[in-house]
Amino acid sequence: xxxxxxxxxxxxxxxxxxxxxxxxxxxxxxxxxxxxxxxxxxxxxxxxxxxxxxxxxxxxxxxxxxxxxxxxxxxxxxxxxxxxxxxxxxxxxxxxxxxxxxxxxxxxxxxxxxxxxxxxxxxxxxxxxxxxxxxxxxxxxxxxxxxxxxxxxxxxxxxxxxxxxxxxxxxxxxxxxxxxxxxxxxxxxxxxxxxxxxxxxxxxxxxxxxxxxxxxxxxxxxxxxxxxxxxxxxxxxxxxxxxxxxxxxxxxxxxxxxxxxxxxxxxxxxxxxxxxxxxxxxxxxxxxxxxxxxxxxxxxxxxxxxxxxxxxxxxxxxxxxxxxxxxxx
Amino acid sequence: xxxxxxxxxxxxxxxxxxxxxxxxxxxxxxxxxxxxxxxxxxxxxxxxxxxxxxxxxxxxxxxxxxxxxxxxxxxxxxxxxxxxxxxxxxxxxxxxxxxxxxxxxxxxxxxxxxxxxxxxxxxxxxxxxxxxxxxxxxxxxxxxxxxxxxxxxxxxxxxxxxxxxxxxxxxxxxxxxxx
Numbered sequence: 001x002x003x004x005x006x007x008x009x010x011x012x013x014x015x016x017x018x019x020x021x022x023x024x025x026x027x028x029x030x031x032x033x034x035x036x037x038x039x040x041x042x043x044x045x046x047x048x049x050x051x052x053x054x055x056x057x058x059x060x061x062x063x064x065x066x067x068x069x070x071x072x073x074x075x076x077x078x079x080x081x082x083x084x085x086x087x088x089x090x091x092x093x094x095x096x097x098x099x100x101x102x103x104x105x106x107x108x109x110x111x112x113x114x115x116x117x118x119x120x121x122x123x124x125x126x127x128x129x130x131x132x133x134x135x136x137x138x139x140x141x142x143x144x145x146x147x148x149x150x151x152x153x154x155x156x157x158x159x160x161x162x163x164x165x166x167x168x169x170x171x172x173x174x175x176x177x178x179x180x181x182x183x184x185x186x187x188x189x190x191x192x193x194x195x196x197x198x199x200x201x202x203x204x205x206x207x208x209x210x211x212x213x214x215x216x217x218x219x220x221x222x223x224x225x226x227x228x229x230x231x232x233x234x235x236x237x238x239x240x241x242x243x244x245x246x247x248x249x250x251x252x253x254x255x256x257x258x259x260x261x262x263x264x265x266x267x268x269x270x271x272x273x274x275x276x277x278x279x280x281x282x283x284x285x286x287x288x289x290x291x292x293x294x295x296x297x298x299x300x301x302x303x304x305x306x307x308x309x310x311x312x313x314x315x316x317x318x319x320x321x322x323x324x325x326x327x328x329x
Numbered sequence: 330x331x332x333x334x335x336x337x338x339x340x341x342x343x344x345x346x347x348x349x350x351x352x353x354x355x356x357x358x359x360x361x362x363x364x365x366x367x368x369x370x371x372x373x374x375x376x377x378x379x380x381x382x383x384x385x386x387x388x389x390x391x392x393x394x395x396x397x398x399x400x401x402x403x404x405x406x407x408x409x410x411x412x413x414x415x416x417x418x419x420x421x422x423x424x425x426x427x428x429x430x431x432x433x434x435x436x437x438x439x440x441x442x443x444x445x446x447x448x449x450x451x452x453x454x455x456x457x458x459x460x461x462x463x464x465x466x467x468x469x470x471x472x473x474x475x476x477x478x479x480x481x482x483x484x485x486x487x488x489x490x491x492x493x494x495x496x497x498x499x500x501x502x503x504x505x506x507x508x
Contacts, residue, residue, distance in 0.1 A: 011375075011465035013434070040454050041375050041461030199454040210448065228443050231453075251443075279464050281430075282437035313440045 002298045003263065004270035006064065006163060007287045010042045010277055015052045015063075017280040022291030025062040027095060028052065028276065034082040035066045036119060037276040038193025049089040062092035066276075068117035069193045070098045070176075080104060087112050095141070096120075097176060106135040115139040115163070119176035119190065125157040132160050139163055141272065143175055144254070148262050148324050155267035164263055166256045167286060167306075168274025169315060170322055172234050172249035180233040185215045201231045212236075227251070227317035235315075251316030256324050257290065257306030260297045282313050336446065336499050337390035337424040346391055351410075358395070358406035365472050366401040372466040373401040379458040380404075385417035388425040399459065419456045423447035426496055431460070433468055433489075 007023035009015035018026045029035025031043035044052060053063045065086040071079045079101045086094050087109050094112050096102050097119035105112055118141040122128050131137040139161040142151055155162055171178065181195045182188040189195040200215040209223040212231045219236030222228050229235045229251020238247045254274070256263070263271060271294065273286055293304040311317070338346065366373050373380055380400045387394040396407045396415055409415065421428070427446050430436035438460045441447045449456055470488035471481035 011461060013465045013467050039461065040377070040379060040458035041465075042457075197454070198457045199452070201453040203448075203450050203453070205448060205450065222445070225445060228445060230439075278439055279431075279437040279460070280434040282440060285437075312444065313437060315439075315443055317443060 003260065003268070003294050004163075005287070005291055005294055006270050006272040008168075008273055008276040008278065008283065009052070010037060010039075012044065012048045012052050014276075014278075014280050014283045016055060017283045018287050019056050019059045019061045021284045021287035023061055023287050025064055025092070025270070026052075026056055027064040027066050027272075029066040029068075030082050030085065032078055032082070033191075033193045034069055034079050036068050036117075036189045036193050037066075038069075039277055040198060042277060046085040046089070049085060049091070053090045053092075057090070063089075064093045064095055064115060065089070065091040066095040066117065067101060068095050068097045068119045070119075070190050071100050072191070076100060076104070080108075083109055083112070093139070102131070102135040102137070113138050115141065117141055117176075118143055118165070121174050121176045123154070125154060128154070128158045128160060132158070139269065141165075142268075144171060145174055145323050147326050148259055148266050151263075151268060152266035161269035162267070163270040163272050164256075164268050164324075165254060165274055166260070166263070166271040167290060167310070168254055168278075169230065170249070170252065170254040170274075170320070178234070184217055184233060196230070196232045203231075229316045250318065252318040252320050253314035253316070254322045255306060255310070255314070255319035256321050257293055257304055259321060259324055260293055260304065261302055264297065278313075285313060286310060336426055336496070338426070338499060343390055343392075349391075349393070352408075354393075354408040355395075355406050358397075358408070359404060361472070362397070362399060362404040362406060363402050365466075365468075366404060369466065370401065372462050373399065375462040375465060376458055379455045382418040382452060382455040382459075383416075384455070384459060385413070385415060385420040386428065387412070387420065387422040388428055389422050390424050399462075417451065419449065419451035419459070421447060421449050421456065424499075426492065426499060429492060430496070432463060433470075433492075434464060435492075438464075 004024045006025045006027055007018040009018050009026045009028040015026050015028060029037060029043050031045055056063045067079060067082045083105050093115045095115045095117045097117040105114055114135055114137045116122055116131050116137045121143050122131060122140055123143045123146060128140050142162055142164045144165055176190055179188055185197055185200040187194055187197045196214055202213045204211050209221055211218055212220045214231055219233055234248040235251045237244055240247060275282055289306055289310055293306055296304050384397045385394060393408055393410045394413055396417060398405045423446055427441055431438055469485045471484045476484045
């Protein structure tokens with residue numbers, strides 16, 4: 001196997017769908033603030049995680065448990081429990097970001113394989129070496145601000161595996177450092193596991209279309225028939241300099257399928273599909289399509305057609321290769 | 330927006346479906362949901378406090394709507410003719426085939442929202458919780474009629490096959506395809 005396909009699962013049924021669609025690995029989290037997709041009704045109880053790992057292993061797939069929010073000072077019990085429950089379930093690795101959680105895992109769960117979450121935003125050989133030397137981290141998920149060439153250079157300078165996002169929602173900010181959601185709602189993906197928590201999101205319709213509000217702030221308005229995006233501030237439309245536009249980023253999804261061969265050449269170990277908040281329909285379609293693409297590249301193809309196949313699943317109806325092909329630096 | 334979305338039932342089918350609004354759909358669906366709650370209580374645990382919220386489901390191509398409180402074994406479903414001003418915590422509006430696709434997991438809720446195939450208003454947190462609980466429920470048509478064993482498989486095969494045909498016939502979106 002040349003490239004490992006790491007796929008999202010927000011529920012046990014999504015985990016089964018991902019495995020049956022060809023995922024090499026599935027990542028998921030517990031139903032609390034210890035993971036960065038802490039949405040109502042989503043995620044796994046400890047018992048569901050045990051059953052999920054059993055199912056995945058029976059089908060030759062791995063389970064990586066995301067415990068990737070930053071622990072609250074003086075209140076680490078939830079993160080400690082998550083680590084213990086991941087080990088008890090037989091998880092193949094845990095995906096961590098917080099120094100205290102990494103330290104606790106390395107000290108009290110030495111048999112757990114540690115992956116560094118994108119939330120840690122480790123993008124230099126020095127930072128990655130620190131996590132590897134100090135806690136024994138074996139894999140680092142690459143921040144989505146690096147080009148393929150930068151990742152190749154990084155891989156040449158480090159001794160751990162790297163994992164890169166290949167499809168799905170795209171954060172324009174450096175992960176783990178973004179506080180936009182906190183300014184509007186008091187909650188963030190970093191501390192509570194939610195960007196634009198749904199209890200603060202409201203949609204309303206009038207003759208001009210649909211308005212999206214976040215805690216009372218209108219952050220976008222879609223005309224009838226216009227493609228919509230997620231209700232996040234980074235993808236909202238605002239007026240500046242007398243002009244209304246997407247100030248930070250257009251609503252658009254990452255699709256780096258055309259770069260799969262380049263990723264392999266750059267020394268990347270695993271490709272990650274974003275979307276633990278998405279349904280089984282998305283998981284099945286995206287995983288099946290990317291598994292075929294990875295297998296085709298493995299068999300010697302140089303390019304694969306993925307964009308057209310998944311066009312109906314992407315945010316804003318648009319796709320980008322993001323920073324992987326950036327030309328502005 | 331949803332009024333002109335492709336995938337809505339053709340006019341003839343709408344006319345044929347209209348008498349369904351006079352059937353006792355509410356009590357039948359109430360019974361089906363309660364029976365399902367007995368069989369799979371974990372689905373309603375996933376909903377948590379949101380089980381007490383009210384959800385108004387409006388098929389945009391039919392002249393009746395459903396008001397549901399998915400409170401496990403105390404669940405209630407009411408069927409109402411015409412467009413109602415019934416207050417609800419959440420309102421979801423979409424063509425019938427899209428709503429059924431979301432119910433059985435064939436379609437992805439976010440994708441349908443991006444494509445404007447569904448419109449929502451009210452408590453987004455309750456809607457997200459319901460969507461995730463339904464996603465994990467792995468509902469089949471047999472669950473709604475309480476059929477099990479060979480009969481259940483027959484019901485599933487027939488209804489799923491029929492829905493597939495209906496989607497192709499009406500141009501209703503399928504997962505991964507732009508609308």
